[in-house]
Amino acid sequence: MNVYRTHEGLHHAFRDVLNFYYPDCIDVRTGGYVAQLDEREGYVYDSRSKHLVATARAVNNFSLGTLADGPEWCRTAAEHGLRFLSTVHWDPEQRGYDWLLDGRVPVDRTRYCYGHAFALLAGARAHQAEIPGGREELDRVFEVLEERFFEPDHGLYADRASPDWSELSSYRGANANMHTLEALLAAGEVTGEEHFFDRAYTVAERFARELAAETDGLLWEHYTDSWAHDLSYNEDEPDHQFRPPGYQPGHHAEWAKLLCLLAEHREEKWLLTRAMELFDAAMDLGWDDQYEGLYYTVESSGKPIVDDKYGWAHAEAIGASALLARHDTTYLEWYDRLWEYATTHLINPRYGNWYERLTREGELPEPDHGPEVEPGYHPITNCWLAMERLDREEGTLMAGE
Incomplete structure (x- = not known):
């Protein structure tokens, strides 16, 4: 059996990645993290x-x-990063993140x-994870997203603004x-507050149903300021x-994962249907x-542009197939196949971190430094997600054949 169908196998992969970054990622001189590791x-x-x-x-990684139940340094590392995020990245004058x-000196303050x-x-x-200041940060960022980026007429978020918020990119x-949808789902899950799920549903429906209907169910990436496909x-x-x-x-697999998560909090049947369609499209075309x-x-047509x-x-496809397998165990075949590719090609055999990019072969x-x-x-995130759902289902998440 695929070892990554077990909690122990997933936790091992999860721990390996954390260990690759810690302790070298902790910047004790200027604060925050040193994320640029070869x-x-x-x-x-x-x-x-x-x-x-x-x-x-x-911060997300060490909180997870x-x-x-990772090493004790996970908590101190998460606290260390959250302090930097909430004070140094945060611009109190313009109320946005650099x-x-x-x-500690801003060189690009684009919002x-x-x-x-x-x-x-x-x-x-x-x-x-009960890190001090987490709820305050959540509330502050959500306020900025709603006031500065959300466009009620379209039900979606704009992309970027100038440092003083005076100009919005087209x-x-x-x-x-x-990724805003992803964060909204996390905020809803940890607070239990429905308005986060309501906003997540609006974004999901606009993208995964309405806009995708204009491109035969597939998800295009780029749009004009009136939300026309570019x-x-x-x-x-x-x-x-x-x-x-x-x-x-x-991204089709990632949207599928997020729709599965949203379906845990909404009864609309289209969420799971679209999740399966998007995952199937990812595998059929990609x-x-x-x-x-x-x-x-x-x-x-599925012809590669960048192979x-x-x-x-x-x-992301591993996370999506793990969630979909709870509804249809045939997705376990993709779960196993994706893990096989990852362990053969993508995971550094020396340290356990994942490579960013490979050639087609x-x-x-x-x-890229x-x-x-x-x-x-x-x-x-996806190992944790599979572990968490496996624990919730008392080990049945990926037990089916």
Whole structure:
């Protein structure tokens, strides 16, 4: 049997990623985290850059470590990061979170909904782990998201604003809304307050039903400020790091996971139906039958645009298949297949961290040593999610055959 169908196997993978980052990630000089670790050898290649998303994700990670009865240092590490997020990243004058710091000095104060979404997630998970200040952070970020980013006429969130909030970008995107949905679900689960689920439902319905209906059920990433599909966006930059053209199988799986989570709090049957449709689309269009693994971006026909394989996409598909398997055990086949690919290609055999990106054939390219890093949030979150649901179901989550 796949060892990752057991609590012990999942906890081992979860713990390995935490151990890769701790203690080197704790910046005792300037505060916050050092998130820029070389994914192959583990050395620090940039000790100065403090990226909002990396900070918030690491708070999430160590809070989940606390919830999963991890080492005692998980709690102190989460407290350490939350203090930095709530004081140094936070701009009290403009009431928003700074995007990028050099040590403690802001170098990019652009207000990104994406970054604020992860700050909300960090506050929610810290509150769940009873980290002091978690609830206060949750409430503060939600207020900013509602006042500055949410567009009532569209039922969705804008993407970014200038540092003083005077200018709002005309770009609208799926990614910021997807992660805001994720954070809203976490906030609802840890507080029990329905207004978080109400807002999450609005976002999910607008994207997964209404907007997707215009693209044959698939989820496009890029939109105009009136929320019209911008189908030509970045078509001349197929390798764009953060906003590539095409459909992303990994995001289809991630939306499927989030719809499953929302379905635990809403009775509308379309949520699970769409979750299955989106996951099936991710695998039908994105799975590489020759070399295994999920392509990064594809055309609506399934023809790959960028055939690289990203670790985050497979971690999200693992989480989605674990949740879907509670409703249809045939999804266990994908759960096992995804874990097999991850353990063979994506997980560093020396440290247990996950590689960011592979070539189509499964080779490691030269590492990207930029400030935007993924500090293990995707595998940690999805291992924790599977463990938590397995415990809730008394070990039956992935026992079916």
